[in-house]
Amino acid sequence: MKPIDVKILDPRMRDQLPSYATPGSAGLDLRACLEQPLIIEPGATHLIPTGLAIHVADPSYAAVILPRSGLGHKHGVVLGNLVGLIDSDYQGPLMVSAWNRSAVAYTLQPMERLAQLVVLPIAQVQFNIVDEFEQSNRGAGGFGSTGKA
Numbered sequence: 001m002k003p004i005d006v007k008i009l010d011p012r013m014r015d016q017l018p019s020y021a022t023p024g025s026a027g028l029d030l031r032a033c034l035e036q037p038l039i040i041e042p043g044a045t046h047l048i049p050t051g052l053a054i055h056v057a058d059p060s061y062a063a064v065i066l067p068r069s070g071l072g073h074k075h076g077v078v079l080g081n082l083v084g085l086i087d088s089d090y091q092g093p094l095m096v097s098a099w100n101r102s103a104v105a106y107t108l109q110p111m112e113r114l115a116q117l118v119v120l121p122i123a124q125v126q127f128n129i130v131d132e133f134e135q136s137n138r139g140a141g142g143f144g145s146t147g148k149a
């Protein structure tokens with residue numbers, strides 16, 4: 001496993017650092033470090049502290065914040081930015097934008113698992129300007145060009 005520096009900003013996180021729920025898990029659940037329950041009204045978005053800061057440090061990795069499928073599917077609580085991207089040089093508090101896209105208010109409880117963090121390898125690229133690409137099989141075909149069946 002790759003070690004990543006973490007700062008504990010909320011003491012409640014000290015004994016419940018995110019961990020992989022199963023040996024094959026890709027995501028680390030992030031908790032809502034709230035002082036009291038928060039009612040997220042239909043359509044509302046709140047920025048929720050996770051009580052942690054991470055420093056990925058290595059530019060060949062990044063972290064992304066993704067919704068939890070249960071919360072998103074059953075209650076419509078997903079991310080206001082759809083996906084959160086944590087740059088390898090970011091050292092600030094890890095925040096989750098919680099958006100209630102459903103028609104029913106959702107009460108988020110203090111320390112509830114709200115979203116998940118996934119660390120991914122990243123390739124930084126440099127642009128090489130050309131007039132023509134080397135021809136590929138697909139060419140410019142996209143947006144359903146291969147058909148349905």
Ligand SMILES: O=c1ccn([C@H]2C[C@H](O)[C@@H](COP(=O)(O)OP(=O)(O)OP(=O)(O)O)O2)c(=O)[nH]1
Nearest residue numbers: 065081083084085086087090093094095096097
């Ligand atoms: O859900 C998120 C998304 C981002 N961030 C932090 C980490 C990330 O490295 C930084 C900047 O995010 P991003 O580049 O997506 O936002 P921006 O609007 O482009 O801000 P900036 O101008 O600071 O890059 O904010 C979070 O804590 N949670």
Ligand SMILES: [Mg+2]
Nearest residue numbers: 085086087090
């Ligand atoms: Mg940015």
